[in-house]
Amino acid sequence: MHRLQRMSSTATGLKTVDYEIFGIVQGVFFRKYTVDQAQKLGLVGWVKNTTEGTVTGQVQGSADKIDSMMDWLKSSGSPKCRIDQAHFSNVKNVSNLEFNDFTIRH
Template identity: 45%
Template sequence: MAANFVFTEILFINIFICVLPIYFADKPESVLSNGNSFEEVEMAAKQLFSQDFEVFGKVQGVFFRKHTEKQAKQFGLRGWCMNTSQGTVRGQMEGELNKINEMKYWLQTKGSPNSRIDKAVFSEMKEIPDYTFKAFTIKR
């Protein structure tokens, strides 16, 4: 009985991995459920965007910039962040849309362990043709 189940499971996996990609590969009309083609989704993932941010709350003296730099690098983002004289942290990030959105969520809800985020404000997102920065850095 167990051997039958394993055989069925392996057969299903082989069909899913081997046959379905071949079936859909030659169909130019292959679209995702949202109506976009696979090529359109792949192109959108490679588009670059830029967005400014400012975070309010207890974000100075709590290693907020260091954690922001680390998180941005983990997401593959480029840009900068810095303390302001008003007690906030400002910055700019560049990268793929989904990674910028993940970083926005992090800036709004997580921050450094000892920080307190009251609010995060973001500029309008702009599409950019190429990166402006080589990495994500802390400005002093």
């Protein structure tokens, strides 16, 4: 069983995805909760507010953890947010991570 689990986790590889979240996502600690969630999952990347009132960013890490983060971004977010839409783009496999941690950009 342990060997099978190890094989499945290494088979997932590394992935990167860009995201933009629409709704009430500014002024509700969305970025802070995004950093916390990414760190819990062991992911790297960044998040920032846009001038259009959305939140955008990039997340990188193991494919299964990326899938969990994408689910969280489109359905959970921060307690006081309202997510209307989540757009994901530039989803691709990568051989190396470009970031060392997950940060808020300004």
